[in-house]
Amino acid sequence: MAKILTCISIQDGKVRRSSLEVLTRCRQLAAAGGHTLEAAIVDADAAAHLDTVKAYGPQTIYTVSHPVFRRHLNTPVLAALTAVIEHARPDVVAFASTEAVKDVLGALAVRVGAAALPDVSSFELVDGGVEALRPVMAAKMLARTEARAPRVLVSVRSGSYTAEEAPAGAAVEAIPFTFDEASLRQTLREVVTAAGGAVDLSEARVVVAAGRGVKDEAGKQLVERLAGVLGAAIGASRAVVESGLFPATAQIGQTGKVVSPDLYVAVGISGAIQHVAGMQNSRVIVAINKDPDAPIFKYATYGIVGDLYKILPVLAEELERVKA
Amino acid sequence: MIKFCVCIKQVPDVSAPVHTGRMVLNAYDASAVEEALVLTERYGGEIDLVLIGPASAAETIRKALAMGADRATHLVIGDDERPDSMAVAKMLADYLANKDYDVIATGKQAQDTDAGLTGSMLAERLGLPYASNAVGLAYEAETRQLVVTRQGDAGQEIIALPMPCLVTCSNDMNDPRIPTLKGIMGAKRKPIDTREVAVPAEGLPVTKVLAFEPVPEREPGQRLEGEPEEVARLLCKKLAEEARVL
Numbered sequence: 001m002a003k004i005l006t007c008i009s010i011q012d013g014k015v016r017r018s019s020l021e022v023l024t025r026c027r028q029l030a031a032a033g034g035h036t037l038e039a040a041i042v043d044a045d046a047a048a049h050l051d052t053v054k055a056y057g058p059q060t061i062y063t064v065s066h067p068v069f070r071r072h073l074n075t076p077v078l079a080a081l082t083a084v085i086e087h088a089r090p091d092v093v094a095f096a097s098t099e100a101v102k103d104v105l106g107a108l109a110v111r112v113g114a115a116a117l118p119d120v121s122s123f124e125l126v127d128g129g130v131e132a133l134r135p136v137m138a139a140k141m142l143a144r145t146e147a148r149a150p151r152v153l154v155s156v157r158s159g160s161y162t163a164e165e166a167p168a169g170a171a172v173e174a175i176p177f178t179f180d181e182a183s184l185r186q187t188l189r190e191v192v193t194a195a196g197g198a199v200d201l202s203e204a205r206v207v208v209a210a211g212r213g214v215k216d217e218a219g220k221q222l223v224e225r226l227a228g229v230l231g232a233a234i235g236a237s238r239a240v241v242e243s244g245l246f247p248a249t250a251q252i253g254q255t256g257k258v259v260s261p262d263l264y265v266a267v268g269i270s271g272a273i274q275h276v277a278g279m280q281n282s283r284v285i286v287a288i289n290k291d292p293d294a295p296i297f298k299y300a301t302y303g304i305v306g307d308l309y310k311i312l313p314v315l316a317e318e319l320e321r322v323k324a
Numbered sequence: 325m326i327k328f329c330v331c332i333k334q335v336p337d338v339s340a341p342v343h344t345g346r347m348v349l350n351a352y353d354a355s356a357v358e359e360a361l362v363l364t365e366r367y368g369g370e371i372d373l374v375l376i377g378p379a380s381a382a383e384t385i386r387k388a389l390a391m392g393a394d395r396a397t398h399l400v401i402g403d404d405e406r407p408d409s410m411a412v413a414k415m416l417a418d419y420l421a422n423k424d425y426d427v428i429a430t431g432k433q434a435q436d437t438d439a440g441l442t443g444s445m446l447a448e449r450l451g452l453p454y455a456s457n458a459v460g461l462a463y464e465a466e467t468r469q470l471v472v473t474r475q476g477d478a479g480q481e482i483i484a485l486p487m488p489c490l491v492t493c494s495n496d497m498n499d500p501r502i503p504t505l506k507g508i509m510g511a512k513r514k515p516i517d518t519r520e521v522a523v524p525a526e527g528l529p530v531t532k533v534l535a536f537e538p539v540p541e542r543e544p545g546q547r548l549e550g551e552p553e554e555v556a557r558l559l560c561k562k563l564a565e566e567a568r569v570l
C-alpha cells in the first residue's frame with residue numbers, strides 16, 4: 001500500500017482545474033490499489049480552498065498558509081513543499097504541470113531525494129514506483145518512462161484526465177510554517193500581468209489561437225470577435241507573441257502552454273511541430289490557412305483553405321446566428 | 325565583469341525526420357549563450373561552456389564557441405549512455421562545485437526530452453538562488469544582481485538574484501546569432517578541456533526510458549471548400565451536428 005499526495009495549484013485565488021484532474025486520477029489509482037490519498041494546499045490563504053478540494057475525495061488535506069505565497073518565488077514554495085513531504089512521507093507526489101511547478105520540480109526532487117517524471121500525459125503506479133508516458137521530441141513521440149524509487153514526483157499535463165467530484169469528509173491538518181523573508185536571496189520586483197482574456201488558456205474548453213497570418217490590429221480584432229462569440233480563450237503561436245501582437249502568456253506549444261480543449265481554432269498558424277506539441281490533444285481542431293499545404297491541415301478535423309481576413313468576419317456572424 | 329558558465333547539450337533536431345539523426349545545439353541553450361554574449365559584450369566578462377555528451381558532441385561545442393564563447397569543457401560519456409536529469413545535474417554539480425562563476429546559465433529544457441529539470445536540480449545541488457524560464461536578462465552593476473524576467477503562469481515576473489546565481493533560459497528571449505566565418509575559424513583555436521567522466525551509478529533515484537511509442541494518430545480530417553459564406557455555414561453545421569462542440 002502506498003501513500004499518494006496531490007499538490008493543489010492555486011492561481012488568481014482559485015483552484016486550478018488541472019490539479020483537480022490530477023487529484024481525480026490519484027483518487028482512482030488509490031481506490032484501485034488500496035492506497036491512501038492525500039492533498040496539500042500551499043497558498044496565502046490555504047483554508048479558503050478546502051471545500052473545493054474536499055469534493056474530490058482526499059482522506060487528509062494538509063494546508064500551508066503564509067502571506068509570502070501571494071506572489072510566486074521558488075524559495076518559499078520549495079520550503080513549504082519540503083515541509084509537507086517530510087511530514088506526510090508520501091510515496092508518490094503528483095502535481096499539475098504549471099509554470100510554477102516546473103520552476104521547482106527539479107530542485108524539490110533533489111531536496112527530498114525523489115525521482116521526478118515531469119510533464120507526463122498519463123501515469124500508473126507499478127511495483128516499487130511509477131510508470132508514465134511522456135511526450136518527447138516536441139511531442140513527436142511518447143516515451144514510456146519508469147521511475148522505481150521510494151519516492152516519485154510526477155507532474156501531469158493539463159487535460160490528461162477528467163476532473164470528477166467524489167466528496168469525502170477529509171481530515172484537515174495545518175502544517176506549521178515559518179518563513180524568514182529576510183533569508184530570501186531573491187526579490188520579486190514586479191509582476192507584469194498581461195491584460196489577457198477572461199478565460200484561463202490551459203483550462204479552457206474552447207481556444208481560438210492566432211498565428212503569423214494575423215498581421216495587424218485589425219486581424220487581432222477579428223480573432224477577438226471570434227473568441228468572444230465562442231466564449232473562447234485566446235492563444236497564439238510564438239511568431240505573433242514575438243511580433244508583440246499577443247502576450248507571452250498566450251503562447252501555446254513546446255515552450256508555451258499545453259492546451260486540450262474540446263475545440264481549437266488555429267487561425268493563420270502553419271502548424272510547426274513546436275506549436276503542435278501544445279495543442280495536438282485538442283478534441284476538434286479547425287484550421288484556417290491560405291496555404292493548402294500548411295502542415296496544420298494534417299491535424300485539422302476541419303480544414304478551411306482561405307484568407308482569414310475574409311473568413312473570420314462571416315464565420316463570427318454565422319456563429320452568432322447559430323448561437324442566438 | 326560577469327563570469328558566465330553556460331551548460332549546453334547536443335540534441336537531435338526535432339524539426340528533421342527522426343531517421344536523419346541530425347544533431348544540433350539545444351535551441352534553449354543557444355539562447356542562453358546568446359544572452360551571455362550580449363551581457364559580456366556590454367559589461368565585460370567571459371563565457372565558459374560545459375557539455376556532457378559522447379565524443380561526437382564536440383561539434384556542438386565548436387558551434388557554441390563559434391558564436392563567441394571563450395572556452396569549453398567537454399565531459400565525455402560513452403556513446404550509449406543516457407544519463408537522466410538527476411545524473412546530469414550531479415555530474416555538472418561535481419564539476420562546478422569549486423569554480424567561481426557569477427552566473428550559471430542553462431536552457432530551460434532540452435528540446436528532445438522536454439524534461440526541464442536539470443537547471444533547478446543543479447541550482448539546488450550548488451545551493452544557488454535561481455530563476456527558471458527566463459525570457460529576459462539584465463545586469464545591475466551597482467548591486468551586482470542579475471535581473472531576470474521570467475514567464476510565469478499569469479504574467480511575467482521580474483526577479484532580482486544576487487550573484488552567484490543560476491538562470492534557465494527560454495528561446496523566447498532572443499534570436500541566437502549565426503556564427504560568422506571568422507567565428508568558425510576562431511573557434512578552432514579555442515581551448516576545449518576534454519575529460520572522461522563516469523555516469524553516477526549509485527545513490528541517485530533513477531528514471532529510465534523503457535520504450536518509445538508513436539503518438540496515436542488523429543482521424544483524417546475534412547476540407548471544407550467554397551465561398552467564405554458557404555464555408556462558414558458548413559463549418560457551423562458540422563461543429564454543431566457532427567462534432568457537437570457548439
Ligand SMILES: Cc1cc2nc3c(=O)[nH]c(=O)nc-3n(C[C@H](O)[C@H](O)[C@H](O)COP(=O)(O)OP(=O)(O)OC[C@H]3O[C@@H](n4cnc5c(N)ncnc54)[C@H](O)[C@@H]3O)c2cc1C
Pocket residue numbers: 210211212213214236237238239240251252253254255256257267268269270271272273274275278288289290291294306307308309351352435495
Ligand atoms: C525550441 C523551439 C521551441 C519553440 N516553441 C514554440 C512554441 O511553444 N509555440 C509556437 O507556436 N512556436 C514555437 N516555436 C516556433 C515554431 O517553430 C514556429 O516558428 C512558429 O510556431 C510559427 O508560428 P506561425 O505558425 O504563427 O507562423 P508561420 O510559420 O509563419 O505561419 C503563418 C501561417 O499563416 C498563414 N497565413 C498568412 N497569411 C494568411 C491569411 N491572410 N489568411 C490565412 N492564413 C494566412 C501562412 O500560410 C502560414 O501557414 C519554437 C521553436 C523552437 C526552435
